[in-house]
Amino acid sequence: MAAPGLRPGLGRLFEMPAALGRVRRAYGTSQAFAEVLRLPKKQLTKLVFPLQELERHLVPDSKHEFHLKIFDPSLEDIARAESIFTATAQNRIEYLSSAERLDHAPALPRPEVCFIGRSNVGKSSLIKALFSLAPDVEVRVSKKPGHTKKMNFFKVGKYFTLVDMPGYGYRAPEDFVDMVETYLKERKNLMRTFLLVDSVVGIQKTDNIAVEMCEEFALPYVMVLTKIDKSSKGHLLKQVLQIQKFVDTKTQGCFPQLFPVRFLLDLPCSAVTYSGIHLLRCFIADITGNLKTHCFQFS
16 A cells, blocks of 8 residues: 555555665666665655645645646656766767857757746756756856846757747846747747746746747647745745646646746755756656656546
């Protein structure tokens, strides 16, 4: 029987130490994830499945409002995704180029994902956390909002390309709308747009710029909630429920499940300084066609 409060697949793994051993042996190249697997159950769940951790604090009547298991990977799936994000001699992860206009962007056949969000939402910091298994990749992170002025392209081995888009709102490039709108509308190999939302303040009027673009062009997109460690548990739950309601009632193309993340880049590099990053890597690997699992569970 699964441990109380855990989703069935995760509970089964915890009941079978041999299963965890197989994950460690099969994907031993990801030492960071092996560190996560050694954690106690509660801490592992908090790091890998932060939305499930938040659900524990909800009153029963509110729990049905969370979409927890639409993307429902196993620990084996997550370990496989970690290998895609791990830089090796055979799997080169690197910055490619920057572009102010789509016709200056590199012509690449690989699947592509882009990250967009309000200035100071933590977009570049999130990308740096995603690339923490490739420490030689330089992702410039500034304390001043609006630092990213161009579209920055990163190659992830033979698997996909990741694009860091300029932030909107404060200190956004003057041609932001033309630059980003053209990219979203015309980039043929764009598989998914990741829209970052500050979980402390929730969806702002400026966020509607990105939402309206994605909806207008019928693009599939996902909401990633940043700064989940910056407010009290009660305030965070309130904001997450409001964002979930917005997704359920105001959007057509947004993936129903939210992805809350935490990254502490000022601490020594360690997998335990991240929360939600492992699950997000797995989601990216899957939707770009590189994982080929059956992780999606639609009711």
